Amino acid sequence: MQKQSAPSPADRASVLGQAVSEVARRLHIGPTDLGQIIGVSQPTASRLLKGESHLRASTKEWELSTFVVRLYRSLFSLVGGDDNLARGWLHSPNQAFPGQRPIDLIKRVDGLIHVCEYLDAYRARV
Template sequence: MLKRAPRPTADRAKVLSQALSQVAGRLEIGPTEIGQIVGVSQPTASRLLHGSYNLKETGKEWELSTHLVRLYRSLFSLVGGDEALARGWLRSANDAFFGQRPIDVIKRIDGLLNVCDYLDTHRARV
């Protein structure tokens, strides 16, 4: 028997929206890049980061946002909580991504998932 997905609630939307906003702030990802990563317009991303927009649980923006939060959590644990180091890693060329910067790679859905998997794999070694 299939489980039903939880009903969308304002509380869940608010929690993920706030988490995404905190991730963006800690990693210094602005509204243009957040919009590109989670698939919303730059104005919507700006409202999201300022707390006047909550993610829609039924859309791709929700799924992509959960993966970005997952990426942050994995990266944070790998760098021992050093946010400056996390920001540096995100914006530095990486041979694992063919010399591309992870911040650029995660602007594609497959790239976001690959970076999450990469970080999770390395975190498992720690």
């Protein structure tokens, strides 16, 4: 049996970039919002969504992108894989966040972490 080598940093960056782009596509998060969420400029977010740019490991945008993927995975589980329900939840005011929309909260680091923790805790109840 051959031992598989660990993925290279470039491979990891490519996979995370593709994952964040797919999450953004599924949840209708445009480049302006995505840039605000992961801490990059709108043009950089646009290039990332088009696959023309990659995330750099060990950076703020890298770490925030992992939270975006975590958010989607938790939400996906809670809505039974229905992206329409996931989009509706993300873009609608929510009583759990004093009437604020999660999409607006996740544009701040503390909001992104809070929403992820909320979804993880809610998912644990299921």
